[in-house]
Amino acid sequence: MRVPVTLKVALLTVVATAFYTYVGQLVPQKEVHPPEVVEMSADLTTADLVGIGEEIANGKGLCFTCHTVGKSGALRFPDLDGIATRAETRIAGFDALTYLAQSLYDPESYIVEGFAGGMPPISKPPIGLTDDEIRAVIAYLQTLGGQATVTMDTLIPFSAAAPEGVPMAAESESGESEPPAETSEEGAA
């Protein structure tokens, strides 16, 4: 029996296509849904904020697309393990809260030594977290090497609610010219 060439070619086309479809089924199947705004009422406790913050960091915040927690070696972006401790001394004149807020609202001003930068402002699109969502993320970050202290009443520097000019503005001007404290430590991270 001679199979017509057209049929053979059609068969080959279908088989090759089916093979690639099959390959497509072997990889992890994940549907990514657009982020939804997290409703946050005023009576959330700090512990609630940490939980929400961790969820945001893992999900719509896209933090862990780049950052790691507890990894060492040749990293492309700073590891966040122990960030709460380091945040206190990173920039002269910035306390931990201000530094964390700065890193989220305006990440490109201070880049950890040894890294290339490139983090987008989290409050702006495409990630575009709300001020309260960033508050929750800060609460979560505080638990990495420290204790969460942020509450719903804490005034987050750089947020819309914060007064123009930012708390540490006066000191940060002098701080900018100084080399950030303990950069060697950051470089190792």
Add this chain to the structure above:
Amino acid sequence: MNWMIVLPVLLVLAGLRFVKPSMLGWAAAWWIAVWIIMDFGFAVPVPKSVVKEFLGIVTLALAAYVSSDPQRWAEVRDPMVAFLTERRHLPLLGLVAVAIPAAVAASIYLEMTAPAQAPTFGRTVHPAPPATLTVHDVTHDMQTLDNPLRSLETSDPEAFAAHLEEGRRIYYENCFYCHGDLMQGAGMFAHALNPIPTNFQDSGTIAMLQESFLFWRVAKGGPGLPEEGGPWMSAMPAWEQFLSEEEMWEVILFLYEFTEQRPRALHAASGGEGH
């Protein structure tokens, strides 16, 4: 690399040069060699998904090789055609005809009856320590905390030896049930625990940690682990309930002494790396 497996495979491949098998034999030998090396040749086993992917690619490559030349193709095709058509191979052919569906059925059966497994969680083995640590009502700053007995090593070797001896006693009275005689994390209770007790002989554990980190872990144990140390609580007791502060420092001295490791220097680095 698991050389006990890789080397023999390579030797067999080299040996085949003298036997001069047919092209079909060569192709089969290469395929099996790649399979054995991928599946068993690595010290840490390669996941099945990757083995399958690699074997698929190797199959394609071998098929391309044997069929890229009419002569080679004939060498491969003829024995197969003979096997399928000649009468004398009939019993074996029948066996193959039964074996293939049987193998498919078996693999499906095994896949469907595989026991349900818990989902994976990433567990941070050395989570970040807190900024401050309160043991026996004394609050320490983790940034500056160091083993108070460590300085004796140079200033008063005799007292240091005494503390070490004390550490040995404490270890064998309390720790060795889980962490084992040789500190390899293979004590008699170890097999019942998840996560398993830490292997101190591994250069990736205490050697890259500061003594203050060990002090935190010894004092607070499993219950004091932060969340990222989960999802299962470590069975390590909070030893501050059983030991004095000095005893804990002594046992830490002994850990380093016994494993011939040095603690990570206090100011070399803190923060992310190694934790």
Add this chain to the structure above:
Amino acid sequence: MKKSHLLIGLVVLLALGGVAAELATFMDERLAYSSPLAADAEHAAEPTPRELALEAQAAAQAEEDANRPYEEEEYRAFPKIGSRVAVWMVAQLHLLFAAFVLAVPMFALIIEFIGYKSGDKRYDDLAYEFTKLLSTSFSFTATLGALLTFLLVALYPKFMNYLMHVFSPTFLPYTLLFFFEAIFLYSYYYGWHAFSKRVHLLLGLALNLVGTAIMFIANAWLTFMTTPAGISSTGARISTWEAVTNYTWMPINIHRIIANVAFGGSIAAAYAAFQFLKAKTPEERAHYDWMGYIGNFVAIAALLPLPFAGYWLASEIYAFSQTMGLTMMGGAFSWLFIIQAILIGNLFLAANYYLWLGMGRIEGAERFRSYIKYLLIVITGCFLVWATPRSILATVGEVQAMGGSSHPALGFLGVMSAKNTAVNLLILTTYVSFLLYRRSGRIPTVAWAKLGNIVQFAIFAVAASTVLFFGIYGYFVEAAVRIKFSIPQVLSVLVAMVAVTVIDIFLLRGAKETETRWGQISNTSQYVLIFLAVTFTWLMGLMGYVRSGLRQHWHVYGVIRDTSPDAYTPTLGFATQVVSVTVLIFFGFIGVVFWLASLGGSHGSEDEAAVTSPSLAEGET
């Protein structure tokens, strides 16, 4: 079966259908509910309460309809498959045909030019035969383009309105260029034997320029959606020109030109393969074997620089937004690139395989047979490295054994350093394969032949070691430095290929040529060509998906949100299914194109020249 039988069958079928319809109407009338009241003439004027209520309802509805305010609709739904899949498939089909229509004139013109310069009529005929595939494809492209436009306007009215806001000045030139494209294309095709060769070549050039310009304009729209520029933070237009020249516009332009040529070449090769398989005479086989070879040569020559263009595009995406870059390579789409690696690995493997099979038609190729083994080992090795995932799919036990999602040994192969190295070596090896093929039919006669060979070998060795060196060194430096390593890697490969080609041209000048027996090749090789075409098409579908899907839940990334029900990113499994269906539909269409092209009669008697061992002219390489 006779044709008359078919006709009778049709008539009977129609008649049966008619009878069935009649019967159904009759039964329906009999079963109809006949109200006893309605039959009663006395009560006929008095409506029942139900009828009154219905009347009132209808009146209310009519009044509401009359006063309903006009509302702008944001989205409309496409039945069954949804708006996104509908637009996705039509866009992909349109794109595939457009790519073909843009690519074929490019190499048809070059081949025609070679024929004109060398005076070899076979090349002219070949160019004409390629062009024959064009006219039907052009109509399909235009029709699918119109369908796509209607679908977009119907399904995404609000967003299309926004695009008009930014890009309205570009639409008129686009349409005008389409007119010119039609004029040049048909005059190029129908005027093949009418105009003087020079005028005809100029027509071809104009056709290519217009086609490229059309693509550039369309590229502006879609790259704008991914990497917007020239607008305010809320989307108001500031400058259309800046919106056109956004971050990824030029990279996409270049990437698409090259990819179109590769794709067009492979489709043309598939056409030749199909005709080869159907051919009855040795002459036809010889001709189509040669045509398939040229088509495939075009495809592979364009494929080699494509990864470089791809890297440029990717780096521009990173430069625009690191978030998007990482979504692509590390986030939701990272596994797509493993699928891509498998496709490209297949492409390289199949392309080399075709060359090796092709050695069968050259006398004296036996001396290179033993090299194939080593080439294959390198290609397979690179393929394996490229297809190694960074975070591996593993069961719980396996993850525990590995201590994480990456394998302590194989993890090294999953990172960029290893993959860049693999792809560069893959390109270099394929080039060597081609060189061997070219060499197999010729024995150099120049005095410095031996030296030339040594120099060529040395260049390859230096290039390969440069690539390897930077690949390994990349593990020891910071990411910022490592990224720059791809440049020396790429450069060394490019320089090596150019240098070796130049040496080879001089080396083989006046070489002793053995006979190339066109047509004496196994049928398998022709199926390989078709497989290559399917793989190219599928790959375009996949990469088209990632280019567009990368925006995730944005119409215009970071500016205009997609709020339709289709805003989510589907699973890769689903995406590959859509790609596959699209590819199959495309090949259905292409089957029609091939069929129509073959209706014009097989290539005429003028192609007899093809039988007499066409030697490979210099210009081909």
